[in-house]
Amino acid sequence: MKRRLPLFAVALxxxxxxxxxxxxxxxxxxxxxxGMVLQRDTKVPLWGTADDGEKVTVSFQGQEVSAxxxxxxxxxxxxxxxxxxxxxxxxxxxxxxxLKNVLVGEVWIASxxxxxxxxxxxxxxxxxxxAESKNPKIHLFxxxxxxxxxxQHDVKGSWSECGPQTVASFSAVAYFFGRDIQKALDVPVGLxxxxxxxxxxxxxxxxxxxxxxxxxKSKYIAKADKEFTKDPAAQERYSEALAKWEEAAKKAKxxxxxxxxxxxxxxPNAHTPTSLYNGMIAPLIxxxxxxxxWYQGESNAGRAYEYRTLFAAMIKDxxxxxxxxxxxxxxxxxxxxxxxxKEPGESNWAELREAQLLTSLHVPKTAMAVITDVGEExxxxxxxxxPVGARLALAAQALAYNQNVEYAGPVYDKLTVDGNKAVLxxxxxxxxxxxxxxxxxxxTIAGEDHKFVNAEARIDGDKVxxxxxxxxxxxxxxxxxxxxxxxxxxxxxxxxxxxxxxxxFPITTQPKTQRSVKTSAE
Numbered sequence: 001m002k003r004r005l006p007l008f009a010v011a012l013x014x015x016x017x018x019x020x021x022x023x024x025x026x027x028x029x030x031x032x033x034x035g036m037v038l039q040r041d042t043k044v045p046l047w048g049t050a051d052d053g054e055k056v057t058v059s060f061q062g063q064e065v066s067a068x069x070x071x072x073x074x075x076x077x078x079x080x081x082x083x084x085x086x087x088x089x090x091x092x093x094x095x096x097x098x099l100k101n102v103l104v105g106e107v108w109i110a111s112x113x114x115x116x117x118x119x120x121x122x123x124x125x126x127x128x129x130x131a132e133s134k135n136p137k138i139h140l141f142x143x144x145x146x147x148x149x150x151x152q153h154d155v156k157g158s159w160s161e162c163g164p165q166t167v168a169s170f171s172a173v174a175y176f177f178g179r180d181i182q183k184a185l186d187v188p189v190g191l192x193x194x195x196x197x198x199x200x201x202x203x204x205x206x207x208x209x210x211x212x213x214x215x216x217k218s219k220y221i222a223k224a225d226k227e228f229t230k231d232p233a234a235q236e237r238y239s240e241a242l243a244k245w246e247e248a249a250k251k252a253k254x255x256x257x258x259x260x261x262x263x264x265x266x267x268p269n270a271h272t273p274t275s276l277y278n279g280m281i282a283p284l285i286x287x288x289x290x291x292x293x294w295y296q297g298e299s300n301a302g303r304a305y306e307y308r309t310l311f312a313a314m315i316k317d318x319x320x321x322x323x324x325x326x327x328x329x330x331x332x333x334x335x336x337x338x339x340x341x342k343e344p345g346e347s348n349w350a351e352l353r354e355a356q357l358l359t360s361l362h363v364p365k366t367a368m369a370v371i372t373d374v375g376e377e378x379x380x381x382x383x384x385x386x387p388v389g390a391r392l393a394l395a396a397q398a399l400a401y402n403q404n405v406e407y408a409g410p411v412y413d414k415l416t417v418d419g420n421k422a423v424l425x426x427x428x429x430x431x432x433x434x435x436x437x438x439x440x441x442x443x444t445i446a447g448e449d450h451k452f453v454n455a456e457a458r459i460d461g462d463k464v465x466x467x468x469x470x471x472x473x474x475x476x477x478x479x480x481x482x483x484x485x486x487x488x489x490x491x492x493x494x495x496x497x498x499x500x501x502x503x504x505f506p507i508t509t510q511p512k513t514q515r516s517v518k519t520s521a522e
Contacts (some may be wrong), residue, residue, distance in 0.1 A: 004095035024072070026050045031287065032218035035159030037103045037139050037190025039288035040083045042324075045074035048288075048500025049351055050093050060089040060102075066206050069093075077510060083187035086136075101161075103139060105111045105188030107289035108179060108396075111204065111281070112296035114197030115332070115381055115388075123172040124383040130164050137187075138162035138171050143194035146279030147268050149228040153204075155283045159190075164489055171195065173332070177396070178387025182395055192289070194280045200299040202273040202282060209317040220273035227272045234266040271299075285321050291328030291400050292318065293392050297352050298334060298380060304351035305510040311315035311355060312363050326365040328400040330392050331356065333368050333384045334497065338483040344444040344452035346508045349483045353499050356398075357411075370409050372480060372487050380425050391495065406430040409495035415477060415502040421468040422474040424502075431492035433459045440464065442480045442487030442499075447471040450505055452478060463490065476503035 028048035036046050048067040050056050057066040058076050063077040083104035090096065108379050110116055120126055120133070143428050144156035167175055171193045183187040196203075198513045201212065202220050210216045210224075241263040249259035261420040269276050315329050333356045334349055340380040362366035369391035374384040391407075398407040410426040410433060415422070422445060426433070435441075440457035455477070480487040480499030489497040506512075 003194065003486070007190055014507040016258050023170075024049065024051050025093055025095045026054070026056055026074075028091065028097065028152045029283065030157050031141055031155065031159070031192065031284065031425060032099075033159060034099050035101045035103075035139050035161065036099065036141075037105055037107050037188055038078070038081055039107045039290060040104050040187065041080050042288050042486060044078040044081060044288045045075055045286045046078065046091075047073065049093070050074050054093050056093045058089065058091050059089060061104075066174075072385050078242075078249075085188055091160055094507040097325060103137070103188035103190065105137070105190065107190040107192065107287070108174075108178065108181070109195045109284065109289055109292045110171055110177070110191060110195065110196045110294075111292060112332075113199045113299055114195075115191075115298070115385075116173055116195040116293075116295035117336070118196050118381055118385065119169050120172040120175050120381070120385075121168040122381075123385040126168075127376065129172075129386070130168050133167040133175070133179075135182065136163075137163050137177070138182050138189050138191065140166055141190070141192045141283075141396040141448060142170060143280050145196050145270070147270055147272065147275040148279035149224075149268065149275070149448055151278045151282035153196075153283055155280065165321075167244055171197045172385040173392070176386050177392045178295055178389075180390055180393035181396060184403075185401065186391065190289075192284065193282070195295075195434040196276060196280070197297055199270045199296070200230045201296060201307065201314050203271055204296075205310070205314045205356060206277045206282070206317050206321065207274045209320075210479060211311050211327050213309065213313055215306070216313065223274040224275075227266075227393065231266060238263060238266050241344065277364065281318065282321070286323065288298075288324070289327070291330065291396065292336075293396075294329065295388070296331075297356060298337075301334070301348045301352040303509055304348055304355050305507060306516075307352060307355040308358055311359050315363055315366065328364045328365070328396060330395045330399070331359075331366070332388055332392065333370050333372075335371045336381075336482075336484040336486075337380050338376070339377055340486060341482055342452065342454075344478070344481065347481060348509060349481045349506050350481045350485070351509050353480075354501065357498050357500060361411075365399055367407060368498065369395060369401055370496050372485055372496050377484055394495075404496065406491065406493040408490060409493075410491050410497035412498070412500040412502065413477070417474055420467055420472050422477045422502075423460075424464040424466060424477060426462065426464070426497070428495075429462045429491055430495070433462060433464065434490050434492050440489055441486065442485055442489070444478045444481065445471050446476045446478075446503070447473050450476070450477055450503075452476075452481075459510050466486070476501065476505070478502070 054069045056074045058069045081104045085102040091097040178191045252259040394407040397403040408428040413425045443455045443457040444450045444452040445455040457466045478501040
């Protein structure tokens with residue numbers, strides 16, 4: 001027979017227990033764990049949570065550093081580390097964490113929208129690449145998709161060694177980039193992949209930065225506040241709309257027809273300004289890394305002129321919060337997409353590519369991978385991802401590792417006019433200019449009427465001569481100015497030229513109040 005304690009004794013025991021603070025084990029964020037890669041040759045921050053006043057000691061490679069937890073948080077910094085591993089790292093407080101298979105080498109963050117998210121299994125020649133992927137010196141971490149109204153302190157995910165069982169679902173661009181970096185440097189490489197398909201740049205930017213730029217503040221801060229605020233009336237309207245949609249979808253299915261679009265739930269989503277910075281970037285700070293690679297822009301193409309400001313602001317935003325200086329930020333120019341047009345015209349995608357080009361020219365320690373040769377007319381997700389990763393890796397070798405390699409194709413420099421001929425000069429000529437094909441393609445030319453026509457073009461040494469019998473006095477030239485540019489100007493180093501325009505005529509995504517007309521030939 002079990003003895004029952006008197007009720008007052010039970011109550012007394014509960015009261016005593018309630019007065020004893022619960023012990024909190026020392027913990028770390030998900031990416032400070034087994035299999036992590038630490039950045040070599042720099043101070044390495046490690047952090048987590050513990051009881052207030054608790055001493056936490058980190059032991060690694062002969063170093064032992066300690067910190068006392070304040071407000072439940074602790075942070076230590078290891079002195080510079082040399083590449084190598086695998087090692088064990090110990091974190092000791094009231095409990096002990098032993099992290100295994102820790103490497104020291106090069107850490108890169110890969111972010112953006114669907115073309116960065118696209119997995120290796122979805123790219124060209126996937127079966128071969130997956131089969132050849134085993135490399136214990138490359139470790140992978142994918143951040144789980146998360147939206148948040150305020151900066152978070154942790155993410156969901158875990159490190160894994162690169163191999164057929166792990167890389168198939170990992171970012172193809174990030175994998176190809178990391179594979180080439182690891183081969184070039186012969187050190188361990190850690191890749192932290194944090195992307196979300198279909199998302200705009202403002203979702204990856206902090207509130208403080210959006211709030212500090214008047215044109216962005218007026219547009220995006222109010223939008224964020226509205227979507228992060230719970231609205232019972234909006235929820236009720238959504239519930240009513242959803243019920244009607246379910247009936248309509250059921251009837252459409254019975255009739256063999258396409259159901260109507262599902263109504264969007266109120267509240268924040270992956271397009272809400274600041275939402276992905278808060279949920280998928282802020283938690284990674286201040287993890288030490290070498291640089292970032294970025295593939296995004298499709299979702300901002302309708303606001304291409306604004307992207308000139310927004311994209312540069314986002315890069316500065318990340319650099320400001322990480323406090324690692326101007327770390328290399330390498331990005332991919334949009335691939336060709338949509339039906340090929342034979343005649344010159346305006347293009348949001350061309351304008352977005354121009355915004356990306358301007359960023360690479362004016363924001364320090366940035367570089368752009370041009371991929372005009374890998375687009376697909378009917379697929380916004382081109383499957384040839386190996387050249388994308390390879391060109392980003394070339395840029396990293398030049399900007400991050402100071403290697404003497406040509407990392408960019410020809411970039412327009414200046415225009416001079418000689419009679420009816422437009423003479424173009426370029427930077428990043430490398431070993432020389434070359435046309436991939438019988439003759440140059442993709443050039444258009446305009447006279448004083450600003451009407452562009454298809455033009456003939458030829459290479460003359462390190463210059464390109466452009467002309468048309470329809471234009472007697474040229475004032476401007478464009479190259480690859482289309483949704484799907486058909487172009488073939490390269491340098492002999494095997495890199496394609498970026499699309500460009502020599503003029504500053506008003507463009508379709510430019511606010512009327514900011515329009516001016518001038519040309520580089522004036």
